[in-house]
Amino acid sequence: MKPFSCAVVGASGMVGQNFIKILEERNTPLSKLYLFASARSAGRAVRFKGGELAIEELTHSVFDRGIDMALFGVEAEVSREYAPIAAKKGCVVVDNSSAWRLDPEVPLVVPEVNGEDIPLHKGIIANPNCCAAPAVVALNPLHKAYTVKRIVFSTYQSVSGAGVGGWEDLERTVKGEAPQHFPYPIAYNVIPHIDRFYEDGYTGEEAKLIAETKKMLHAPEIKATATTVRVPVFTGHSLSVNVSFEKAFDLAEARKLLAEAPGVRLQDDPARNVYPMPITAAGTDLVYVGRVRRDESFENSLNLWVVADNVRKGAATNAVQIAERVMGC
Amino acid sequence: MKPFSCAVVGASGMVGQNFIKILEERNTPLSKLYLFASARSAGRAVRFKGGELAIEELTHSVFDRGIDMALFGVEAEVSREYAPIAAKKGCVVVDNSSAWRLDPEVPLVVPEVNGEDIPLHKGIIANPNCCAAPAVVALNPLHKAYTVKRIVFSTYQSVSGAGVGGWEDLERTVKGEAPQHFPYPIAYNVIPHIDRFYEDGYTGEEAKLIAETKKMLHAPEIKATATTVRVPVFTGHSLSVNVSFEKAFDLAEARKLLAEAPGVRLQDDPARNVYPMPITAAGTDLVYVGRVRRDESFENSLNLWVVADNVRKGAATNAVQIAERVMGC
Numbered sequence: 001m002k003p004f005s006c007a008v009v010g011a012s013g014m015v016g017q018n019f020i021k022i023l024e025e026r027n028t029p030l031s032k033l034y035l036f037a038s039a040r041s042a043g044r045a046v047r048f049k050g051g052e053l054a055i056e057e058l059t060h061s062v063f064d065r066g067i068d069m070a071l072f073g074v075e076a077e078v079s080r081e082y083a084p085i086a087a088k089k090g091c092v093v094v095d096n097s098s099a100w101r102l103d104p105e106v107p108l109v110v111p112e113v114n115g116e117d118i119p120l121h122k123g124i125i126a127n128p129n130c131c132a133a134p135a136v137v138a139l140n141p142l143h144k145a146y147t148v149k150r151i152v153f154s155t156y157q158s159v160s161g162a163g164v165g166g167w168e169d170l171e172r173t174v175k176g177e178a179p180q181h182f183p184y185p186i187a188y189n190v191i192p193h194i195d196r197f198y199e200d201g202y203t204g205e206e207a208k209l210i211a212e213t214k215k216m217l218h219a220p221e222i223k224a225t226a227t228t229v230r231v232p233v234f235t236g237h238s239l240s241v242n243v244s245f246e247k248a249f250d251l252a253e254a255r256k257l258l259a260e261a262p263g264v265r266l267q268d269d270p271a272r273n274v275y276p277m278p279i280t281a282a283g284t285d286l287v288y289v290g291r292v293r294r295d296e297s298f299e300n301s302l303n304l305w306v307v308a309d310n311v312r313k314g315a316a317t318n319a320v321q322i323a324e325r326v327m328g329c
Numbered sequence: 330m331k332p333f334s335c336a337v338v339g340a341s342g343m344v345g346q347n348f349i350k351i352l353e354e355r356n357t358p359l360s361k362l363y364l365f366a367s368a369r370s371a372g373r374a375v376r377f378k379g380g381e382l383a384i385e386e387l388t389h390s391v392f393d394r395g396i397d398m399a400l401f402g403v404e405a406e407v408s409r410e411y412a413p414i415a416a417k418k419g420c421v422v423v424d425n426s427s428a429w430r431l432d433p434e435v436p437l438v439v440p441e442v443n444g445e446d447i448p449l450h451k452g453i454i455a456n457p458n459c460c461a462a463p464a465v466v467a468l469n470p471l472h473k474a475y476t477v478k479r480i481v482f483s484t485y486q487s488v489s490g491a492g493v494g495g496w497e498d499l500e501r502t503v504k505g506e507a508p509q510h511f512p513y514p515i516a517y518n519v520i521p522h523i524d525r526f527y528e529d530g531y532t533g534e535e536a537k538l539i540a541e542t543k544k545m546l547h548a549p550e551i552k553a554t555a556t557t558v559r560v561p562v563f564t565g566h567s568l569s570v571n572v573s574f575e576k577a578f579d580l581a582e583a584r585k586l587l588a589e590a591p592g593v594r595l596q597d598d599p600a601r602n603v604y605p606m607p608i609t610a611a612g613t614d615l616v617y618v619g620r621v622r623r624d625e626s627f628e629n630s631l632n633l634w635v636v637a638d639n640v641r642k643g644a645a646t647n648a649v650q651i652a653e654r655v656m657g658c
Contacts, residue, residue, distance in 0.1 A: 150626055151626075152481045152624075152626075154483035154556075154569035154571075156485065156519050156558065156560065170517075174503065183602045184602075184606060184608065185608060188499075188562050188563050188608065189562060189606055189607055189608040190560060190562060190567050190607060191606060192569075192604050192605070192606070192619070192634045193599070193602065193604060197599035197600060200622065200623070201599060201621065201622035202622055203599075223625075223626035223627060224626050225571065225624040225625070225630070225632060227569040227571075227620065227634060229485065229567075229569065231485065231519055231560050232517065232560070232561050232562070233517050233519060233561070234517050238519050238558075240483035240521075240556040240558070240569075242481045242554065242556075242571075270522070270526035270530060270532075271526060273512045273513075273522065275521050275522060276521070277518055277519065277520060278517075278519060279513065279514060279518040290521070291521050291556065292530065293530035293531055294529070294530075295481075295554040296552075296554070297479055297480075297481075297553050297554040298479060298552060298554075303554060303556055305521045305556060
């Protein structure tokens with residue numbers, strides 16, 4: 001495991017902060033860590049492994065320093081500007097925004113699911129949407145065995161998926177203060193609106209979940225639909241997944257496939273109140289799957305309840321896992 | 330409109346209190362209101378229309394007084410004991426528990442949907458589950474036009490659906506205190522567990538939603554599945570509904586049918602952030618429908634987002650509406 005130099009781009013944001021935290025936690029072998037953000041945050045000190053690192057202003061020239069990898073936790077438009085510059089200068093970018101995810105030249109990766117796509121990169125690798133990542137970790141072992149035909153997703157997404165602004169809005173509105181981030185108070189409410197609305201009535205979040213699931217499973221023929229909903233939870237996205245397969249399945253075998261799948265923890269013992277929940281998934285890197293039930297209303301169908309920490313496996317941990325694979329760790 | 334005598338059975342519970350509140354609000358023509366509850370609550374005074382009424386202990390003999398109607402807001406086992414006694418003594422019972430809902434001799438009614446079933450009663454009429462009621466109000470106009478074939482429900486249910494204990498558990502766990510009602514803290518969490526678990530992995534709540542929807546739509550041939558989930562909301566149940574029809578539909582026509590359906594308020598203008606939410610549905614008696622989108626992943630399919638006040642239209646208001654119809658109001 002050769003140490004590599006790594007930049008965190010967007011180091012002051014929620015995802016960026018989590019990149020730093022996860023690099024430290026995993027003790028990823030780094031020769032040097034650079035922190036970049038907009039001019040507003042430049043100069044700010046960030047704790048890392050007992051020391052302190054200063055955030056530097058992000059400019060085109062920062063990538064002239066021969067940096068091996070960069071973890072981007074910035075808005076899509078910032079990524080569209082800076083990721084190609086970094087890549088051109090030999091720095092492999094793992095980008096957490098939606099900017100590159102559906103680009104046919106860019107691998108979109110969850111290492112446990114389609115790690116084989118990583119070497120196909122041309123300088124940029126995309127990190128999936130925070131619901132799509134757990135969705136494919138849970139669906140992949142079943143897809144391999146039974147071939148997914150159709151999926152109906154309904155999500156229960158935490159406010160940290162909307163970054164610091166979302167987090168603060170839950171704190172604020174629980175106290176009865178007016179929202180500043182979401183259009184309505186999220187405290188004691190659910191809001192069926194994540195990302196912007198398209199002409200067809202779907203949101204960007206719904207479109208991402210559908211398209212990214214198909215891309216990572218290498219199965220453009222899958223039919224899928226989604227309703228994505230914000231709930232008053234700080235950390236942890238939950239998904240109600242109804243999936244129909246091409247082939248017949250045995251329920252006990254499906255459960256066994258899930259239990260043995262990489263990155264999955266089967267939590268499915270209803271008699272003992274064991275099922276996935278955001279409060280137990282938060283702070284961990286696994287995808288929890290439970291409430292595994294045959295759906296008798298349609299042939300070869302199954303209901304699943306899937307929960308993961310959206311900031312970790314849904315974002316930062318997955319990106320660091322990709323970076324480690326690229327660097328041969 | 331001839332005034333009638335009415336009893337509220339379970340007058341100290343959350344549903345019972347709401348029966349009293351709704352009777353007052355609607356100014357339902359009453360010649361006399363009796364309040365019954367267990368010995369524990371007997372003697373307690375309850376405000377009604379500027380005066381006070383004392384709660385009396387529920388015994389078999391209270392129904393000897395020639396009471397016209399009784400609204401039952403008690404546990405299923407209490408209802409199984411007392412409803413037949415009341416009915417035998419000529420008092421028509423509207424029961425909010427699950428005790429009688431699937432009894433073929435008992436009409437299960439949402440007046441806007443299957444009010445024609447009311448006169449078929451033999452002394453007991455069942456009030457539906459708090460998710461099934463809004464589900465059928467939203468689905469009925471579409472079912473009449475296009476014939477529902479299959480439904481996938483995922484719910485977002487408020488703590489008031491679990492009564493006073495659920496409400497207090499949200500207040501308690503938001504303050505960081507341990508839960509006393511739910512098996513886990515509901516604050517900042519979602520719990521995929523409502524009612525008890527059956528052998529097949531489904532919960533009682535899921536089974537009720539499926540069976541009651543079919544019964545009220547008079548369509549036992551409908552295929553349906555459900556995942557029911559508790560969310561940290563005080564009042565208002567939300568449902569993500571994916572529905573497939575026998576017949577092709579026009580989206581604009583489907584929207585028009587919903588807009589004109591009795592009991593429905595279409596809230597579907599995403600460009601202006603108009604969609605149903607618990608905080609706007611709470612305190613009202615309508616079923617709000619929005620996020621109406623064609624689901625291209627399956628033939629003749631539609632996604633809907635449905636929200637209603639579970640204590641009102643999902644319970645108390647619907648029961649009072651049934652009582653008024655029985656009494657010819």
